Amino acid sequence: MKMASALPRSIRFIVLVQLVLSNLILAIPSWSNLALQIREVGDIKDSYDYIIVGGGTAGLTVADRLSESGKYTVLVIEHGKFYNASDPDDFPMSRRYNLTSVPQANLDNKEVQITIGHCVGGSSAINGMAVMRGTMQEYDNWAELGNPGSTWNWDGMLPYFHKAIHFVEPRGDWVKKFKVTYDIRSAWGQYEDTRLYASYLGWFNPLVMIFYEAYKRVPGLNIVRGGHSGTHGLFYYPISLDPNTQQRSYARTAHWDGLERKNYDIITGSRGNKILFKGNKASAVRFVPKENAKANPTVVKARKEIIISAGGIHTPQVLQLSGIGPARLLEQAGIQVKVNLPGVGSNLQDHPLGPLLEWKWAKQPKKPFENNYTGPTFDFATGQGLVAQLSLPLITPKSYITLASTYACQNLSHYLEPDTPPAILAGYQAQQRIYAREMQRTNISFLSNLFLGNPRIQPVGSHIMSRGHVRINTTDPESEPLIDFRALSNPLDIELWVAYMRFLLSFLRSPVFAPYEPTPINPPNSTTDEGLRKYIRSVLSPHGWHPLGTASKMRRELGGVVDDELKVYGVDGLRVVDASVMPLLVAASTQLTVYAIAEKAVGLIMEERE
């Protein structure tokens, strides 16, 4: 989009007309056979087989797959709107929520700006487009927290990773130049009917190879033989880019646009604010217009199931407004308790973003960018998708055992709120056992370094020990929920960051960079442990755009909210399908995992039906 101003006016006009027309076709499909955008509440049917609250990444995937046989009617209720594809800003407020966290006590009381999607397509419409997944070990850890026989492990997820995204191989010269590794057979799917794409950029940033060479010298760092095949180390990730249009490929383009289905409706600008029950069975959704919570609500009935896919922040809110959540919180808000489920809203995790490491290079590499790329521009693209994922033994060979045993011996209740319910504590202790073990292993990453070009590195914490929460505002439950990351509330997190910083500072001294005479921009002004702690507190963001865990798929006695079929404990006919079911972070950005969760959920629903 930003390129448009460089074009002659006549061409700009044609491009604009094309964009407006294509947008009309995509956004107003109600005149044809296409899936229907309901414009007036009165046009909504009295009941649907499936109702999905939230038309984002997971919600649209589930809706598409449930409606594809034509046997079932599906309604999606989406809070945001169809946005205008010709909008010159790729990241406007109209497409995202305007949220901040409560002040973070361990981050100098900072209120953290929270960015999540608020439109048809949800966060997939505004994300950085990186396509990554975690390692085998990380998904296997999910199963460990699940019920006996849980299939939410690597083997149980892999078929859905395949189904979720159509992988487009990189150009041969690119593979050679960058040493890209990928393994289609074991890691990627190429299904014809999957319209979501993972592809690589077709241009060259010479800086990337300098970083590649520097990482290669890090002792113990794997050069991954099949990027994304469940192991970690140094590799390239593709992006969610449609290779034909060179535009963002996301939940809307893959799972809504152009579908010819009379059984698939969506209503936008509508906020689902209560699930209604007949006895124990979720039977209807109540919703209000986006702008007016006090307006007359509409109720639409579900004949088979209701699925909440409102994302890691709003799914717990919808559950709590429906009387499913911690009883005390609900009583304080004057909400009748349907199920006392303390885990709703707890276990909030996100990938923390460490300080952006930037340098000035006195001498530049000879060859500048080979830039004939014409798609969307964003930070990750300039880094070409190079990521280095590092285990704790690799980051800090001398102290990883001490860090792991310090964590294993912690009394977690010292770092939680005094009235933390026993089930929540039990769940965090189960996670503690997992992480105390994983800190000593070399096949799980604790720090991901994303190369962003220029040269810059964005360090991202892959796993955190602190746990936050999302709770309705008891004085005004319909307003935005209160979001507290409780960043660094577990003191081990800052010690991990001190170790990460020490690793990074030494990496920057790699002899590979020396010919370019680098000078760091904004380095920490003290490198003592205390100096680094202070520095981290001043720069860390606990929000790396991946809030999750707030309706975790764990055993109920561990504070879980959904079982292994993603059904909400204590009621019938209600599932959660989105990022909030992930019980633990994976060392990867989250969209591909969310798409795979949605595909697997549909598999479970269909298995039950047929």
Ligand SMILES: Cc1cc2nc3c(=O)[nH]c(=O)nc-3n(C[C@H](O)[C@H](O)[C@H](O)COP(=O)(O)OP(=O)(O)OC[C@H]3O[C@@H](n4cnc5c(N)ncnc54)[C@H](O)[C@@H]3O)c2cc1C
């Ligand atoms: C800025 C940003 C950058 C990111 N970058 C990357 C990246 O590069 N790579 C990657 O893999 N991942 C990335 N992610 C993360 C990834 O996009 C998300 O994890 C994923 O899209 C979440 O999917 P979801 O279905 O859980 O939620 P969403 O996709 O957020 O969907 C939730 C939907 O529910 C709607 N909703 C909320 N409440 C209600 C309600 N009460 N009633 C009706 N509708 C409601 C919302 O409007 C939204 O459309 C990024 C995310 C963001 C925000």
